[in-house]
Amino acid sequence: MATAASNTTQQDQTSCKVFRRLDPAALTPDSIHRLVVGEDTSLRVLTQTEATVELGDPFATMLLLRGTFPRTAGEVLAAFEQLTGTDDPPKGPMFFLVGDGSQIPVTPETVDLARNMRFLVTLGNGPEGADVLFSSFQPEEGNVELMAWDRATGGFNYYQTVGESSAWVFAGNSRHALVEPSEGEGPFESHPSGNFIMKELRSPWINWHSPAAPIMPSAFSDDDPLRNHPWVAGKEPSGAITLETSVARPGIERWTRARFAAIVANGGQINRPERIIRQILTSPAINLISSHNVSANAASSDTVELPQTFFVDSSLTDIAGLAPPPPFAVPGEIYTQSLQTFDVKLTDGAKFVQPGDTHFAFVVPERAFEDQAVLAEAARVGLVTLRLAACLLMVDFPNPIFSTRRRGLLAHVPSSATLADGAGAFSDAFADAIVAAATEPGTPERDFADRWTLKDGWKESFDAELAAYFTAVTDRLTTQAGFDDYFRLAESRRDRVRTMPIAESPLLFASTNIPPTPRTMTANGTVQEG
Template sequence: MGSPVMDTTCAAFRRLPADALRPDAVHRFVVGEDTRLRVLDRDEAAAELGDPFATLLLLRGVFPRTAGEVLEALDRESPAGDPLRDGFFFLLGEGSQIALTPETGSVARRLRFLVARGVGAQGADVLLSAFSPDEGDVELMAWDRRSGGFNYYQTVGTSSAWVFAGNSRHALRDPTQGKGPFESHLSGTFVMKELRFPWLHWHSKAAPILPSVLSQDPALVGHPWVTGDNPQGADVCEIEVAKPGIERWARHRFDRMLADGGRIDDPARILRQVLGTPSVNIVSSQTESRDTAPGRPVDLPQTFFVDSEGLTEVLGLLPPPPFSVDGELYLTALATAGARVTDGAGFVQPGDTHFAFAVPERAFEDQVVLRQAVRVGLLTRRLAACLLMTDFPNPVFSDRRAALLAHVPPTATVADGAGDFSERMAGSITAAAPNTPEGSPEREFAARWARGEDLSPLDDELRAYYTAVGARLRTQDGVDAYVRLAESRRARVRTMPISETPLLFVTTDVPRAPREMRADATVTEV
């Protein structure tokens, strides 16, 4: 149907010509697999789609046009008492914390809703995202109760045509991985950019999106999505929707491997989520920038300095202390960096984002994969620790750690929570190490691996590093360097699909350059 579509990004759906869509029909356009849009007949759709949105609505000929109509249809078609009739409304927007004044009225705050239906201990069965209850361009994902994974759907404009854009499993294999919706849903699961208190851009208890900001949109004034209990806070989304949804897909993915005789055909796909930084979450200080003042501490996120989620929460290594900096040092560093918040369209506000020091951290979806890989026995605790300790001062975007991917064995088999993968991978790295230059990641890994099963020496390394970071945070030079390092990491995120507006982070005059943290807590340009 229509011409071949060459765009392989998630923007491909917005460029679908309206006349290529048949109203009241299910289409298939899995980018990478389908070169053009095609209509699925009822049997094809029934064979491929096992989620409740499809089975209750699309396969029964119900084709809502807007987000609001989707919810009305679910209410109508679901039996009484079905969890699909209940749910949560969430609100977010990168400009949502910019106070409404005559000067800021024109800022594109990118306010948008996330709606979750059918919420249980495993997360939500149906999730939809829309800028307004009464508009089209709805993005929807629904858990496939037959084959597992989320099915991804999209509408275009106000058409009643629905496009099936793929299932979570398409995110993990060629030729579909990284394309279409999986450009941003990299491992096939739900994306909530901020999965940690205080949720910089979400309506939350820590930073409510005030009714005065909502009043900009007349359609929202008094709307049920934003009155009474709604919108819900980001804490509810994190606990009830995002984390269990991410866990649900990861567990399904690994359980399928176990069911397949424990054979893992592409362990490198898993190890990329352990050693690389395919995705990130955004984390920030819990301190409001406006509440920063000389003599008052500004807490900094631990995960900027070390992967404490992986090293401590999963592997049990020494936890980092709380890191903080005096407000005077931080404000001076911001001034030196020329920090400001801007939408790139005329709005400029000196200083940092609503919560200070927003930076990327290792994505929760990648942490979950680490936990699952340990659970099924693909990674022993010793291997995981030695891998993650390689270049540990750089918890994200570490080329040194990613270089170890070259040593991932091509296949793996696990049974009863164990296998020989870890020994084989470690063997490959340690065998290669002597032939690599001094200071190579292979040599770094091999030195730790040689210490055996006792991981306590790793705690000593971490302790020394934490002490050094604490000392650097008491100096202006140190704080300036960390602000520059943060900017380098933000620059990497700005090239990723999750970066949709300059308001995601602070903007600075720090020269663009890759920078690394060293184990002595100094920062170097590379």
């Protein structure tokens, strides 16, 4: 087996940027290379036999394994379009457009602003999502990222081109995100559970072209070749609506079902249940959500609607069946005053500065849909009971993401589980371990234990607890001091996201003068610092 590059360093193995560091000249043209970071110590060329065994997705079987090696995103699409009907090629395409600065028109002052405009193209769109998805900043340039569903083994296969080389690098399958030593390495730093990422998953889909915020020709300069490019002109009319409902959600659910189906096929044996529970208790991934109010109109608005999931995990309602929260909103004048108090502005950290918030107001992280899908599937197969899920999520419930208290419960996850033991066996064992450790008041273990002992009356008790919290939050939203506290809390959560690989541009969030420090919400609706 040929090798084609120097060994990766330990630092490389913790970053998806490893592929950007590869030297295009070190790759063998028109070849499939393999670099599953953490598992492979060096880049190597796969033989035809090796590639045929490992790669069962349509990109590999219909193009690469037949000797077709497109160099750019445009060539990928053209190669699929040239396939005949007897090949049963994936149908499509659909074009989507996103950019962190997509709502900032090009003017003489902003012409040099990096808007991070990029395309997503999907093929083979069906009830379970797309079979092939690829992303590129320019259709006629290299450095293409591609995912394709493996029809033989399940999961998405991840591919990458490097510069202008015609070689493709296979970076792993979704299942590599879940096992050592590839877990969290290479592309799975950004895709921690092996899923497709649409970080702005829900309406109003800030940054994506959509009816709520169309990406207009004014976002491109007059001489930009993309301004009149067919992919721009032919972008999906409903944009992010279609991407969410027809690509992202079904694709995430597809991989999640396949992941648990593999467990069932293995006799229900789970050697690392902590890997599943981590997606319930912690925030390995996030989505972004915002108000539906355009921030520029806030001053003239009676109220600015706020995302419910900033205040509470929607899984408590959608999966555990608890009562939903009320709508949350802040008076427009209070929101506007907070923008002034905290010197809120959009900036690229260089020349561009625009006073005010992002296009849609109050962009904040929320619990990732991919983690909610894991919880739902874990409940469906009987690994986690709804009672256990509710008791876990009610620990530190005012902080639906980035909760250090809930994270502490991971210490009590049993080392293995078997679905064949019957519904609730793992849940009881996990709960018993937490309760046994609940010796001190004020600990997350005691919080859990107090709720677990409620047994049949847990729903009514939790609903009452949440209702009191929602009332406290609603009351504080009517005051400047209350919303200022929530704005500071939001900035603390944004600061966490800024350290994540999905934060690729300073335009993702507005900047503020708020000092970086940890902040947490309490059950009485107040915010604590430190």
